[in-house]
Amino acid sequence: MLEIKNLHATVDGKEILKGINLTINPGEVHAIMGPNGSGKSTLSYVLSGRDGYEVTEGSVTFQGKDLLAMEAEERAAEGVFLAFQYPVEIPGVSNTTFLKTALNAVRKHKGLPELDAMQFLKLIRAKAKALNMNDDMIKRAVNVGFSGGEKKRNDILQMAMLEPSFAILDETDSGLDIDALKLVADGVNSLRSPERSMLVITHYQRLLSYIVPDHVHVLAYGRIVRSGGKELALELEAKGYAEFGSPEAA
Amino acid sequence: MAATEQTVEQVRAVTEQKYKYGFTTEIESDLAPKGLNEDIVRFISAKKGEPEWLLEWRLQAYRHWLTMEEPTWAMVDFPKIDYQDSHYYAAPKAAKDKPKSLDEVDPELLATYEKLGIPLKEQAILAGVEGAGEMPAVAVDAVFDSVSVATTFKKKLEEKGIIFCSISEAIREHPELVRKYMGSVVPYSDNYYATLNSAVFTDGSFVYIPKGVRCPMELSTYFRINASNTGQFERTLIIADEGSYVSYLEGCTAPMRDENQLHAAVVELVAMDDATIKYSTVQNWYPGDENGKGGIYNFVTKRGACRGKNSKISWTQVETGSAITWKYPSCILQGDNSVGEFYSVAITNNYQQADTGTKMIHIGKNTRSTIVAKGISAGKAQSTYRGLVRILPKAEGARNYTQCDSLLIGDKCGAHTVPYIESRNRTARVEHEATTAKISEDQLFYCRARGLSEEDAVGLIVNGFCREVLKELPMEFAVEAQKLVAISLEGSVG
Numbered sequence: 001m002l003e004i005k006n007l008h009a010t011v012d013g014k015e016i017l018k019g020i021n022l023t024i025n026p027g028e029v030h031a032i033m034g035p036n037g038s039g040k041s042t043l044s045y046v047l048s049g050r051d052g053y054e055v056t057e058g059s060v061t062f063q064g065k066d067l068l069a070m071e072a073e074e075r076a077a078e079g080v081f082l083a084f085q086y087p088v089e090i091p092g093v094s095n096t097t098f099l100k101t102a103l104n105a106v107r108k109h110k111g112l113p114e115l116d117a118m119q120f121l122k123l124i125r126a127k128a129k130a131l132n133m134n135d136d137m138i139k140r141a142v143n144v145g146f147s148g149g150e151k152k153r154n155d156i157l158q159m160a161m162l163e164p165s166f167a168i169l170d171e172t173d174s175g176l177d178i179d180a181l182k183l184v185a186d187g188v189n190s191l192r193s194p195e196r197s198m199l200v201i202t203h204y205q206r207l208l209s210y211i212v213p214d215h216v217h218v219l220a221y222g223r224i225v226r227s228g229g230k231e232l233a234l235e236l237e238a239k240g241y242a243e244f245g246s247p248e249a250a
Numbered sequence: 251m252a253a254t255e256q257t258v259e260q261v262r263a264v265t266e267q268k269y270k271y272g273f274t275t276e277i278e279s280d281l282a283p284k285g286l287n288e289d290i291v292r293f294i295s296a297k298k299g300e301p302e303w304l305l306e307w308r309l310q311a312y313r314h315w316l317t318m319e320e321p322t323w324a325m326v327d328f329p330k331i332d333y334q335d336s337h338y339y340a341a342p343k344a345a346k347d348k349p350k351s352l353d354e355v356d357p358e359l360l361a362t363y364e365k366l367g368i369p370l371k372e373q374a375i376l377a378g379v380e381g382a383g384e385m386p387a388v389a390v391d392a393v394f395d396s397v398s399v400a401t402t403f404k405k406k407l408e409e410k411g412i413i414f415c416s417i418s419e420a421i422r423e424h425p426e427l428v429r430k431y432m433g434s435v436v437p438y439s440d441n442y443y444a445t446l447n448s449a450v451f452t453d454g455s456f457v458y459i460p461k462g463v464r465c466p467m468e469l470s471t472y473f474r475i476n477a478s479n480t481g482q483f484e485r486t487l488i489i490a491d492e493g494s495y496v497s498y499l500e501g502c503t504a505p506m507r508d509e510n511q512l513h514a515a516v517v518e519l520v521a522m523d524d525a526t527i528k529y530s531t532v533q534n535w536y537p538g539d540e541n542g543k544g545g546i547y548n549f550v551t552k553r554g555a556c557r558g559k560n561s562k563i564s565w566t567q568v569e570t571g572s573a574i575t576w577k578y579p580s581c582i583l584q585g586d587n588s589v590g591e592f593y594s595v596a597i598t599n600n601y602q603q604a605d606t607g608t609k610m611i612h613i614g615k616n617t618r619s620t621i622v623a624k625g626i627s628a629g630k631a632q633s634t635y636r637g638l639v640r641i642l643p644k645a646e647g648a649r650n651y652t653q654c655d656s657l658l659i660g661d662k663c664g665a666h667t668v669p670y671i672e673s674r675n676r677t678a679r680v681e682h683e684a685t686t687a688k689i690s691e692d693q694l695f696y697c698r699a700r701g702l703s704e705e706d707a708v709g710l711i712v713n714g715f716c717r718e719v720l721k722e723l724p725m726e727f728a729v730e731a732q733k734l735v736a737i738s739l740e741g742s743v744g
Contacts (some may be wrong), residue, residue, distance in 0.1 A: 049698075050695050050699075051691070051695070072695065072699055073698045073703050073704075075699075076698065076700055081699075082699050084696065084699075087696070088695075089693075090693055090696070090710070091715065092715055092716070098697075098710065099700075101702060101710060102697075102702055103701075105701040105702055105703070105706065106701040141714065
């Protein structure tokens with residue numbers, strides 16, 4: 001599904017990723033944990049194609065294609081999805097308009113016919129219901145006036161609609177109380193399938209009790225320093241990240 | 251000698267002759283010679299077979315115009331206009347100047363039509379292709395047979411007693427109405443461009459809605475088959491009698507091919523007791539190229555008088571075209587409890603300049619006005635909102651709410667807000683809110699990460715920004731306007 005080889009990336013001339021190697025197979029859920037400033041968010045932006053993140057070395061292959069050669073929107077259309085740490089507000093644009101435009105752009109790329117308004121509404125209502133989101137929420141402007149939990153659920157709704165084959169969840173747990181966290185995690189779990197892989201980025205083990213990963217990696221100062229099974233998350237929770245050194249040492 | 255030159259010569263001869271012997275000769279030419287003087291004013295009036303009082307009115311306007319100075323207070327910059335270097339009367343363009351087929355039309359113009367989804371036949375009409383206009387132009391309308399639409403439409407209106415025709419026809423057929431109302435909202439002495447228009451206007455639209463009648467359909471110049479060549483000095487007069495309602499659409503979302511650089515139109519609206527006029531405009535005149543070369547100067551005076559109690563006038567405008575826009579659709583709220591509204595989107599890209607806004611003059615008791623103005627600037631464009639809210643001493647309980655939002659795309663454009671508020675009544679309440687924002691990189695990336703191209707993302711974000719205004723447009727117009735908003739900002743990012 002996704003193969004990252006010796007990935008180096010800089011932001012404003014500063015090297016943040018210093019040789020990442022990671023292979024994710026179809027259906028697998030990988031978690032990346034690590035201290036602040038380890039490059040977790042940089043990795044998610046590099047994979048999703050944000051401007052300003054420059055890859056200086058290495059390669060990323062996604063379903064046999066060179067991911068790094070694609071623009072952000074092509075990656076989305078090819079099936080890469082990023083759930084944002086801070087979902088963005090777009091005043092005046094309703095969730096339905098936004099998602100219909102996005103979904104039809106992705107469908108067009110895949111050579112599928114565009115959905116008309118009725119087909120689309122039927123689909124979004126069904127998906128929203130599964131995430132415990134009411135009609136009002138899907139009609140409101142994108143993330144405007146949404147609580148932290150609502151914004152995250154909204155991102156998961158977008159994921160449910162766009163049906164990516166690879167989803168990156170960037171600190172999806174940040175700013176959520178336990179009830180909101182459960183709702184979001186339920187949503188994510190309902191989207192797990194043998195064809196869909198996920199990369200879950202988080203500081204805390206807490207999220208991983210709800211979204212149970214197949215593999216856990218520790219990212220520290222630009223490199224993956226340790227990999228293991230789900231039990232590694234518990235170990236990190238107990239011991240902290242101190243043993244992986246400090247930025248100066250890296 | 252080429253045919254046009256010959257014609258010019260003949261007309262010149264005729265007008266000079268007139269000067270000596272009085273204006274009696276039958277003129278067959280369709281083009282007035284260049285320049286502006288009393289003879290040209292007489293020429294236009296005679297050409298249209300106008301009554302004496304109208305000629306006098308035109309001449310008064312012309313003489314007044316000579317005493318006026320071009321206004322310089324607007325935040326726009328353009329080379330001085332030589333008013334003697336224009337033709338002030340040109341009947342439908344000489345065929346030899348028109349493109350013979352769509353192959354001769356600027357491919358960029360055609361690409362825009364394509365994006366707007368305009369049918370081929372209509373593209374030809376808009377581009378001014380020779381012969382294309384002989385089929386009646388009905389925009390938006392690939393489905394209906396346009397001839398039948400126009401016919402059923404006319405019949406339906408006549409049944410209700412509604413008058414909808416060109417202003418020239420109205421001057422002939424309904425002189426009493428025209429004489430009573432024309433110049434009653436925008437007097438001939440109003441301002442430089444309106445005064446010029448009063449002297450030399452050539453055509454425009456006329457609407458009269460009788461008492462108690464609700465106009466059963468949106469009136470649009472599209473349906474008036476002869477309207478496609480109204481020229482640069484248009485004059486429109488709409489009268490809504492007691493308890494009537496009308497919604498009028500002006501303009502076109504497709505960029506019009508037009509060689510007149512200066513457009514100075516006048517629109518007058520009159521609403522009597524309990525009457526409502528809704529006036530919607532989508533203006534997409536040629537804005538000039540990306541280097542600021544060419545483009546239309548759009549210097550328009552639009553004003554509505556809420557004469558009767560409980561009357562309402564609502565202006566909605568989407569301005570995306572023209573090199574320079576100078577336009578302030580206004581309401582004079584004379585009747586008690588009357589309501590004025592102004593919803594505006596002004597988009598400027600490349601080197602476009604727009605100075606636009608409104609005036610709300612509160613005279614009657616409990617008069618209310620709402621102003622929502624959205625300005626979007628991209629490229630090196632400058633956009634100014636200029637508004638006046640004036641509350642006169644007798645306007646007890648008057649209220650105004652003004653909201654001005656500016657959106658900047660890139661770092662070489664400008665947005666300016668110049669609100670004037672004058673309140674001379676203690677019970678009045680005036681509110682003003684203003685914001686300026688930029689399209690953030692976060693928003694663009696969020697959209698792209700969901701599969702939208704950068705241009706689609708900008709279109710979506712800007713449409714969201716304009717939503718409060720676009721929703722005021724009649725349905726079919728709104729859909730086109732949304733597309734237009736996105737298209738006019740193409741190439742503004744990245």
